[in-house]
Amino acid sequence: MSTKGNSGTIIFALVVTTISAALLAAAATILKPAQDENVLKEKQQNILSLVGLTGPNDYKKFDELVQGVVIDDQGKAIEGVTAISLDLALEKKLQSKDPGYKVRYPLYIYKDPQGKVTYLLQMAGVGLWGPIWGYLALDQDGNTVKSAIFDHKGETPGLGAEINTDGFEMQFNNKKILNDQGQFVSVKVEKGKHDASMPHAVDAISGGTITSNGVSKMLQEDIAFYLRYIQNQTKPNQAL
Amino acid sequence: MSEVLVQPPAEKKSLLGKKERKLLTDPLSDNNPVTIQVLGICSSLAVTTQMKPTMVMAISVTAVVALSNFVISLMRNAIPPRIRIIVQLTVVSVLVILVDQVLKAYMYDVSKQLSVFVGLIITNCIVMGRLEAYAMGNKPYPSLLDGLGNGFGYGVVILTVAFVRELLGSGKVFGFKVIPDALYEAGYVNNGLMMIPAGALFVVACYIWIQRSFAKHLEEKE
Numbered sequence: 135m136s137t138k139g140n141s142g143t144i145i146f147a148l149v150v151t152t153i154s155a156a157l158l159a160a161a162a163t164i165l166k167p168a169q170d171e172n173v174l175k176e177k178q179q180n181i182l183s184l185v186g187l188t189g190p191n192d193y194k195k196f197d198e199l200v201q202g203v204v205i206d207d208q209g210k211a212i213e214g215v216t217a218i219s220l221d222l223a224l225e226k227k228l229q230s231k232d233p234g235y236k237v238r239y240p241l242y243i244y245k246d247p248q249g250k251v252t253y254l255l256q257m258a259g260v261g262l263w264g265p266i267w268g269y270l271a272l273d274q275d276g277n278t279v280k281s282a283i284f285d286h287k288g289e290t291p292g293l294g295a296e297i298n299t300d301g302f303e304m305q306f307n308n309k310k311i312l313n314d315q316g317q318f319v320s321v322k323v324e325k326g327k328h329d330a331s332m333p334h335a336v337d338a339i340s341g342g343t344i345t346s347n348g349v350s351k352m353l354q355e356d357i358a359f360y361l362r363y364i365q366n367q368t369k370p371n372q373a374l
Numbered sequence: 375m376s377e378v379l380v381q382p383p384a385e386k387k388s389l390l391g392k393k394e395r396k397l398l399t400d401p402l403s404d405n406n407p408v409t410i411q412v413l414g415i416c417s418s419l420a421v422t423t424q425m426k427p428t429m430v431m432a433i434s435v436t437a438v439v440a441l442s443n444f445v446i447s448l449m450r451n452a453i454p455p456r457i458r459i460i461v462q463l464t465v466v467s468v469l470v471i472l473v474d475q476v477l478k479a480y481m482y483d484v485s486k487q488l489s490v491f492v493g494l495i496i497t498n499c500i501v502m503g504r505l506e507a508y509a510m511g512n513k514p515y516p517s518l519l520d521g522l523g524n525g526f527g528y529g530v531v532i533l534t535v536a537f538v539r540e541l542l543g544s545g546k547v548f549g550f551k552v553i554p555d556a557l558y559e560a561g562y563v564n565n566g567l568m569m570i571p572a573g574a575l576f577v578v579a580c581y582i583w584i585q586r587s588f589a590k591h592l593e594e595k596e
Contacts, residue, residue: 143454150461154468161472165479172482288489291423292569 177218181254184271184281185244200242200254209362212238223258223265239359250274255360259352261345263288266297266352270306276364279321282306284349294345305336311357318361320354323347397519401527404589408531409582413499418532419574420491425548427487428536434473434492436525439501442466443521446509453510462505463496470495500524535577543568 178193187199202217217240229237242254253272260266268284284297296302309321310333322335323346338346407413414435421431445465446453453461474492477485485492495501504524509517540546542565545553553562567573 138454143457146452146454147457147461150464154464157468158471161475165475168479169475169482172478176482290570292566 174218180269180283180285181242181256183283184254184269185246185252200244203241203243203363204238205241205360205363206238207236207359207362209364209366211363217242222256223267226258237359239356241360241363244271252280253360253364255356257352257356259348259355261286261289261297261348262294262342263290266345266348268297268349268352270353270357272311272357272360272364276361277310277312279306279309279311286345289345290342292341293339294342296339296342297345297349302336302339309333309336311361318358320350320357323350323353394516394519397516398523398526401520401523402530403527403585406527406531406585407500407503407524408528408578409585411500411503413503414528415578417491417494417498418528418535418578419571421488422532422536422539422574422577423543423569424487424540424546425533425536427484428532430477430481430484431488431491432525432529432532434477435495435498435500435528436522438466438469438473438495438498439504439525439528440518440521441469442501443504443509443517444514445469446505447512447514447517450510458510459502462502466501466505467496500528531578531581534581535574538577539568539573543573 175193178196179188182188182192182196182199192199196218204212204215204217204220206212215238220238220240222240225237225239229235240256242256244252244254246252251274253274253276255270255272257268257270258265259268264287266284266286266289268282270282271280272278273280281303283303286295286297289295289297305328306321308330311318311320313319313334319334323338324335325338326335328335328337401407404410408415408418417431417435422428442462442465446462449461449465470493473495474485477488477492504521508520512520537547540548541552545551545558545564565573567576
């Protein structure tokens, strides 16, 4: 067997690539279910952690614990799509390519044993180096933030990457998204100290300005979207 | 990219013993791929903020170097010289993708922390360096040992760096808090430099400094 000549070289290359392709295809097929499960599990755990459900097995009861709704830009629920399978980052990407695309958002509704409702919002945006995302728990009143978590793909360690630390996330607890007149003002991430007397802002990360601005923009855009649905929900209820 | 430096040619064959042990232990100190040959520096800077992902990275690199050395050594006489490098790359890539997929399936949180750096094992100069310098000219078994040795050599360095960085950067070791809260209250602060890749440069440099001050024979003669 000679692999020195042209035909030998080509045959050798073909054999190597065929074997490699077969190996990779087999591995991808076998491992896919376990990988998908990990991604789903992480998302469910993130959402549940907003309302303090951080038990290691809580995610298994995800469908019983929260109710998922997919909403459109008119603040109405859309049938036929499950919230958990909706990829918000992809929705936003489609919209940025085609302004006519009607972006859809997934919303999760949690009812505690006393029947009190918490809205769990999912958000997606961009930081300095790549995507950032987050989840935010909004109280029944459609105004008070109960908790928020953020994460990122590759923000600068020690700077922008700090958005996924408790220190940053805890600042959002008990902030308000509406002003005294009931208008939406969101929660801004800005420079300076922000205590309880400043309900619409939190302290940004020094050296992580672009990431902080990204979080601000994400909150502003995405909460506004959810608010239409949440206000549609709360108003008729009050009338009844 | 892979400047391969010193590599003693294969000597007399013996089954188990001194030569095999040397293959495993040499890369740990006197022929360390990171501190002596200065290969694989990129990932040593990137993945060493915490010990747990560093451990996984060390195991992944060791698996890739050892197995690719073994596979290439098996094929060494059949590989057409003209496509030698691309065949090596193919074997390395297949192994790296397999490692990445397995991590994603069974160690999801660690694989998230390591992010792109698992995929970048393909470009780790240690891997290609060992293939070119050793596996292409030696039998499968010694090649496997050589790969394991170099993987361990890499692992020792990055784990040391990670230990220093995690301890000084976040006050933890393997995720467990070791610096007491009392010290923080007394005004101690974590070193932010250790959390960014530049911190690893200092630690690697100190490692090399200390190593060379003990092993004088490594110093170049003027």
